Amino acid sequence: MAVSYKAVSGKTYSLFGSDTSTDLYFRTIRTIADSLLVLCPDPRTLLLHVQKAGGMRFKKGSDYAPDDALIAHIRKTLHDALHAYTQAVREHLKGIPFSQRFDKTIGTKEEGYHLYMLEIELVNRIYREAFRKSDYKFALLPHCLRDFRPQCKSVPGDMEYICMGCTEDCFVRLGSRLLKKYGIEPYISVTTDQERLFRRLKEEHPNIGALGIACIPELAQAMRLCINLGIPPIGIPLSANRCARWMRQAYETSFSLEELEELI
Ligand code: SF4
Numbered sequence: 001m002a003v004s005y006k007a008v009s010g011k012t013y014s015l016f017g018s019d020t021s022t023d024l025y026f027r028t029i030r031t032i033a034d035s036l037l038v039l040c041p042d043p044r045t046l047l048l049h050v051q052k053a054g055g056m057r058f059k060k061g062s063d064y065a066p067d068d069a070l071i072a073h074i075r076k077t078l079h080d081a082l083h084a085y086t087q088a089v090r091e092h093l094k095g096i097p098f099s100q101r102f103d104k105t106i107g108t109k110e111e112g113y114h115l116y117m118l119e120i121e122l123v124n125r126i127y128r129e130a131f132r133k134s135d136y137k138f139a140l141l142p143h144c145l146r147d148f149r150p151q152c153k154s155v156p157g158d159m160e161y162i163c164m165g166c167t168e169d170c171f172v173r174l175g176s177r178l179l180k181k182y183g184i185e186p187y188i189s190v191t192t193d194q195e196r197l198f199r200r201l202k203e204e205h206p207n208i209g210a211l212g213i214a215c216i217p218e219l220a221q222a223m224r225l226c227i228n229l230g231i232p233p234i235g236i237p238l239s240a241n242r243c244a245r246w247m248r249q250a251y252e253t254s255f256s257l258e259e260l261e262e263l264i
Contacts, residue, residue: 003174005254010240011247012092013113013216015256017084022239022256028081033121036077040070047122050074054115078114086113092246105217106245116220120235123223124263127209130232132264134209138201139179140189140222141213144243144250145172159201160187171254175213178257182264184211194222198229209234211264213255215241236260 007016015022040046048064053071058064089110093101101107108116131137140160146152153166163186165173176186191197201208210226212219212235219235226233236259242251 003169003257005239005256006252008240008242008251008253009088010215010238010242010253012089012108012241013086014088014240015085015237016239022259025085026256026259029117029121032077032081032118033125036074036118039073040067043122043126047119047126050115050119050122054112054119074115074118075111078118079111082114082117083110085117086110089113104221105215108217113216116216117237119220120216120223120237123220123227124234127227127232128234128263131209131211131234134232135207136205137182137184137209137211139175139184139186139211139213141172141175141186142215142238142243143188143190144238144245145175145213145253146170146188154188157187159197161190162186163188171257174257175255175260178261179211179264182261184264189214195225195229198226198231202229202231211235213260214238215243215246234263236263 005021007020008014009016015025017025036046037043040049049067049071052058052064052066053074089108093107093109096106138159143161146154151166153164154161154172155164163170163172163176165176167173172188179186198210208231210231210233212222212233214222214235214237216237219237223233223235236255239254239256242253244250
């Protein structure tokens with residue numbers, strides 16, 4: 001049965017843009033990555049340039065050599081192609097208290113979203129094979145996909161919550177079913193200390209791969225954490241950020257099941 005998606009706007013971004021599907025977004029980010037890889041053929045080096053553009057600091061003695069002209073080109077290319085998806089960021093930033101301006105998620109600037117979008121695409125390309133070859137693969141789906149459902153029947157599992165499939169069109173259920181088909185254990189993410197969780201999992205399963213579904217800033221940051229811990233990550237961004245953290249109460253959101261299946 002074909003899944004129907006409702007075009008929604010998020011607090012800061014929506015991958016629908018002004019369209020009725022997120023297909024154009026995914027085509028756009030792939031085209032951008034392809035064009036930048038012509039200028040910088042090594043995806044890992046390109047990823048470092050993208051992270052440098054976002055303000056990442058590199059240790060003294062690191063092999064990384066910034067390419068200022070390429071970084072300027074990346075910034076310009078991203079803004080022109082992706083502004084349509086992030087038009088609400090500026091208004092959001094005007095409305096947050098000073099204390100949240102430096103929050104690495106809530107305070108992400110528009111350019112930060114664009115860089116994270118490209119980072120997610122590059123990380124998927126770099127780590128997809130390693131993820132697929134991992135002996136143990138798990139996925140974390142965001143709790144916000146179920147928060148607004150008072151009848152949610154999910155239960156605590158061995159690591160995080162597990163969906164019991166109570167509601168036909170719930171995206172957690174749809175995603176979990178697809179993930180299981182490909183041998184990936186799905187969980188609903190409720191733990192706030194992800195680093196501790198990932199360290200524990202890495203100890204229990206040395207050859208482990210992680211798949212994340214989350215809003216853009218949280219997905220990109222979780223991918224960095226996984227890479228630092230030696231866990232190959234891949235992920236799909238939520239179509240829009242609409243959870244209580246962003247909007248005071250949780251509103252329905254989605255992610256592209258087609259993109260997820262393509263990725264895994
Ligand atoms: S399908 Fe799963 S996640 Fe969705 S409401 Fe039911 S138990 Fe909760």
